[in-house]
Amino acid sequence: MPQPDPPSGDPPPTLEITQLSLLLGGVRALTSVDLVVESRTIVGLVGPNGAGKTSLFNCVCGYYPATSGWIRVAGTDVTRCKPHELPRHGVARTFQHPILEPSSTVMENVLVGGHGGIRSGPLSYALRLPWAIRDERRTTRAARDLLDYLEIGHQANLRAGELSYGEQKRVELARAMLTGPTLLLLDELASGLTHEEVMALATVIRRIRDDHGISVLLVEHHMGMISAITDKVVALVEGVKVAEGTAAQVQLDPAVVEAYLGAA
């Protein structure tokens, strides 16, 4: 089917998913899902286990090729992009369980996210050429600023494995932000955290949106987090979008209530 033209006039949304379907083996993980994340908004993606939330994330990040449908980031078609190409389009993600190198320092873990922005090649680094040194300094300064911004700057030289789980989630967030995203995909940021840590992170995510103009798509089971920060919520059940609206509207939607009760 030919791809529909993006509507002209207003700037395109940060993320626009159109009729996205995904078959995994014999399983219909997603069926014709439409989802829009407008610029500078936080959208929550909810649904019971197996609803297709992670599958949708994995399609946007290029890990799963869509069976059909389209994914656009700021108007650019990224449906067939590979995972390593997504940061170039302003997409960064975090994982449910932070993927850090525990024996490396916090700073070293964050700097992994800066490699996309470094223009000098490995040879320039090996030879310590002036532009490579400038590049490295600029990226390190940006990483340090981000760690301060996320209130873990004082832990930059500790090994990542020494940090609490909540702090490790902030390290992953800093690494994702170092790629300079316009869209952050956050996978179950609240899981494994105390109530206080969840609420503190909720404040951080809102600040990221407000200070940096970054849009956020958030897969989350923690309804407190969803209610605290989202501008809009989309609910999936068995790969199908069943509701969309404010957090309060979606939580009261009969299809959502039934799906959660059925899953209980």
Ligand SMILES: Nc1ncnc2c1ncn2[C@@H]1O[C@H](COP(=O)(O)OP(=O)(O)OP(=O)(O)O)[C@@H](O)[C@H]1O
């Ligand atoms: N690699 C895979 N191969 C086959 N089926 C898969 C694969 N990954 C997921 N599925 C199936 O796709 C459907 C959607 O799964 P998905 O993990 O996206 O749901 P989810 O909403 O993220 O669930 P959870 O909240 O438990 O993480 C489920 O039926 C799941 O069993």
